[in-house]
Amino acid sequence: MDRANFTYVPASARLADEPFEIVERKGYGHPDTLADALGEHLSHIYSAYTREHFGAVLHHQFDKTGILGGRVQVSFGGGQMLAPVRVLLSGRASSSFAGEPIPVREMLTDATRAFFAHRFPMLDPTRDLRLLYEVSQGDSPGGIGTKDASANVRSRWFAPQGLEDLPELTKLACNDTSSGCAFSPPTPTEQLVLDVEDVLAGPVRPAWLGSDIKVMAHRRGARVDLTCAVPQIAAHVPDLRTYVAHREAARAALEQHAAEHYPGLEVRIWLNTRDDEQRPELYLTHTGSSIETGDEGLVGRGNRYGGLISAMRPFTMEGISGKNPVYHTGKVYCVGADLIARSIHDRLGHGAEVLLVGQSGRELTDPWAAVVRVEPSADGRPAPGVDEVAPLVDTALATLPDTVDGILDGAYRMH
CATH class of the missing domain: 3.30.300.280 (S-adenosylmethionine synthetase, C-terminal domain)
Known part of the structure; x- marks a missing residue:
């Protein structure tokens, strides 16, 4: 340069x-992380399709994907959805190439249902998901003229007539x-935060462990205070005693990992700090993610x-x-x-x-x-x-x- x-x-x-x-x-199941993962997944699916059929990644962007939480009833031993999780599919994509239609809507909605079915097998992808489809073909700023084959390339940004309408194939330029x-x-503190989910999942992921694990670390000198929110899946937690045993097993696993792999740090573990066993108020979930209780997630x-x-x-x-x-x-x-x-x-x-x-x-x-x-x-x-x-x-x-x-x-x- x-x-x-x-x-x-x-x-x-x-x-x-x-x-x-x-x-x-x-973590993996946090609504914001899920929105990021879904947006990226849709880009991969769309890119693979257009590469296979037309020889190039066509213009698209699914970076405005959103997840809007549902409602749930949960208790020891199980739960059920009372209102579906809503998924906002938003963005733009080329819907044709050289006049051949691209099944964008079918492709993205099928991929979204498969995405949630894989990550949340307790959800029925037809009953417990409501898809809000707002993907458009759109236009790109700068396309002056009529929207036909004689117009400039910018006018055909999302409706290319051939590979010659993809300028990045000859000059790869910044779009923005x-x-x-x-x-x-x-740093050791950063790596410790990255480690948490893998440590808790272990070689075989416990059935009770939810995916919406959130971690915050505060290091002062050599001391690290690590606060973790670790959800449990109600179907695998029959009572309070079991919940507490799972929580303390998670704490012990993290303490052991920190002692073995970060001997230069004094690590203190804080786990599910809102738990109130007397009420009880616990991080007990149906899906393992706060998407079930109205929490929202957005890309970025x-x-x-x-x-x-x-x-x-x-x-x-x-x-x-x-x-x-x-x-x-x-x-x-x-x-x-x-x-x-x-x-x-x-x-x-x-x-x-x-x-x-x-x-x-x-x-x-x-x-x-x-x-x-x-x-x-x-x-x-x-x-x-x-x-x-x-x-x-x-x-x-x-x-x-x-x-x-x-x-x-x-x-x-x-x-």
């Missing part, structure tokens, strides 16, 4: 050595002026790229899930920033934070601005010089056109 647009910041200290950190993660960012590696309100909400890190407010994997600036630049940060860590042994800024219409491999902050190494070596870092930036940026397969295969953690 143009060196005039590259800012290199050698840091004097590592984030892991700073006085405090605040790190959050909304926006930014993406990533970092590598996670949850975890940032990489799976965390790390308050001490730079991040973009882009809702990247569901966006086009070929050219959407905010999404592709998160991947590019990740590739750069990981390369710096893997090759030079230093932690890094990377921000890439794209300018609408500018070539994607040539960011309008790039900022790279590199930390001292864990063994105390100062940050390397710019001449060591800059070639790694150039190499990673050159590979951006080749990241589409990885995005569609789930190789990069979008949420």
